[in-house]
Amino acid sequence: MGTLYLVGTPIGNPEDVTLRALRVLRDVSLVAAEDTRTARRLLALHGIRAPLLSYNDHNKAARIPRILEVLDAADVALVSEAGMPAVSDPGRDLVAAAAARGVRVVPVPGPSAVLAALAVSGLPAREFTYLGFLPRRSGERRRLFQRLAAEGRTAVAFESPRRLRAALADALAVLGDRRVAVCRELTKTHEEVFRGTISQALDRFPEPLGEITLVLEGAPAPAPTTGGVPEEVLAELRRLKAQGLSARDAAAGLAVRTGLPRRALYQAWHRIR
Numbered sequence: 717m718g719t720l721y722l723v724g725t726p727i728g729n730p731e732d733v734t735l736r737a738l739r740v741l742r743d744v745s746l747v748a749a750e751d752t753r754t755a756r757r758l759l760a761l762h763g764i765r766a767p768l769l770s771y772n773d774h775n776k777a778a779r780i781p782r783i784l785e786v787l788d789a790a791d792v793a794l795v796s797e798a799g800m801p802a803v804s805d806p807g808r809d810l811v812a813a814a815a816a817r818g819v820r821v822v823p824v825p826g827p828s829a830v831l832a833a834l835a836v837s838g839l840p841a842r843e844f845t846y847l848g849f850l851p852r853r854s855g856e857r858r859r860l861f862q863r864l865a866a867e868g869r870t871a872v873a874f875e876s877p878r879r880l881r882a883a884l885a886d887a888l889a890v891l892g893d894r895r896v897a898v899c900r901e902l903t904k905t906h907e908e909v910f911r912g913t914i915s916q917a918l919d920r921f922p923e924p925l926g927e928i929t930l931v932l933e934g935a936p937a938p939a940p941t942t943g944g945v946p947e948e949v950l951a952e953l954r955r956l957k958a959q960g961l962s963a964r965d966a967a968a969g970l971a972v973r974t975g976l977p978r979r980a981l982y983q984a985w986h987r988i989r
Contacts, residue, residue, distance in 0.1 A: 718745070718791040720783075720814045722807065724826015725754075727798040728903035730761055732827045738762055740824055745790035748783055750805055751797040758795075766793075773806045780813050787819050799828055804848045804874070829902050830872050833929035836909050837897035839870045840934065847873035850883050850930075857883055861890035866975020868934040877924040884921075887932060888914045892973065895933040901926035935975065945984040949974055953985050 721740050726732040741747060742764050748771040749755035755768055771779045771794070786792055794801045794810060800823075801807035814821055834841050845864070850873050851857045864871055875883050880898070887896075891914070898910040898917050910920050945953075949970060956966040967981040974981075 717819060718787045718789060719820045719822055720787060720811070721791065721793045721822050721824050722801045722811065723793045723795050723824045724800045724828070725758060725795050725798060726903065727827045727829045727832070728901065728907070730758065732903055733758070733762070734824070734826055737824050737826055738764065740793055741766060741795075743791065744793040746783070746786050746792045748779070748792055748794045748810070750795065750801070750807070754797050755795050771806065771810065776806045776809055780810055783810060784813060784817055784819070787814060787817075793824075800826060803828075803830075827903070829874070829899075829927075829929045832902050833897065833899040833909075833931050834870065834872055836899065837870070837931040838911055839895060839897060839931055841870060844870045844872055847871055849874045850879070852879065854882060854886055857886045858890050861887055862972050864932075864935075865891060865973055866935050868937065870934050871932040873930045873932070875928045875930050877926060877928055880921060880924050880928050880930075881918060883930070884914050884918050888918070890973065891932070891935075897931040898924075899929040899931065900924060902929060944980045945976060946974075949976065949981070950984060950988065953981065954988055957985065957988060 721744065723737050723740055725737065741759065744766060746769055747755060747766045748769050750772050752768045752770050759766060769779065769783070771783065783792055794807050796805045796807060802811045811821055830846055834844055845867060847860070851860060893913045893915050896912065896914050896917050898921065900908040904926070906926065910917060912920070952970060953966060963982055963985040966985060967978045970976065970981050971978040
């Protein structure tokens with residue numbers, strides 16, 4: 717039985733490929749590629765002639781049995797359009813099917829837009845949350861950000877340039893004006909890394925182009941509390957109370973923004989004089 721190799725490929729700069737990746741691509745009997753045009757250019761650049769088979773979301777149901785048949789007797793390399801296969805792409809289904817069949821699955825690590833963006837962002841990177849591609853619809857994005865409101869870890873996501881401004885606006889509305897890094901066209905000729913606040917990023921990118929990796933600062937550490945509610949949240953409650961907002965609405969809104977229990981906020985509201 718053969719081995720399925722998960723081969724990391726460049727996310728932009730074609731020089732970002734490992735010697736091991738090139739050796740594996742030369743040696744395997746078949747290269748299953750999410751985008752055969754991208755894979756063919758990479759192979760041609762390094763003088764590699766290997767049989768290519770298209771494998772993507774649209775044909776994976778038909779391709780998996782064929783690839784498993786090849787794996788019965790020979791090695792196969794799986795490559796994504798860019799970066800590591802099986803992460804936010806259809807390779808996961810092939811890996812699961814191969815593992816269930818008893819096929820040895822071996823990673824050949826390579827470039828990662830997630831780790832590259834996180835490293836260059838300047839934001840805390842000891843722990844982080846990977847969100848994949850952000851939802852297309854504003855309501856779904858806001859619900860995702862609401863779940864992240866109290867998350868202290870840095871978050872990394874992919875976004876289309878067409879939806880970047882809408883995503884930043886949703887993040888600003890739900891999370892507040894946190895620090896952010898907008899990484900555009902990583903490792904490519906026009907690479908750009910913007911570091912600042914979400915509102916500053918909105919000003920910086922009126923019409924962004926290229927592939928976007930977004931790095932969002934996590935929630936700040938809790939401040940000293942009074943009655944279980946941080947002082948800065950109490951100050952916000954006072955401000956909302958002075959504006960005439962109801963206890964119910966103020967508690968509900970702040971619960972979403974801060975991650976604090978609605979009941980604790982409601983009780984704090986009534987303790988305010």
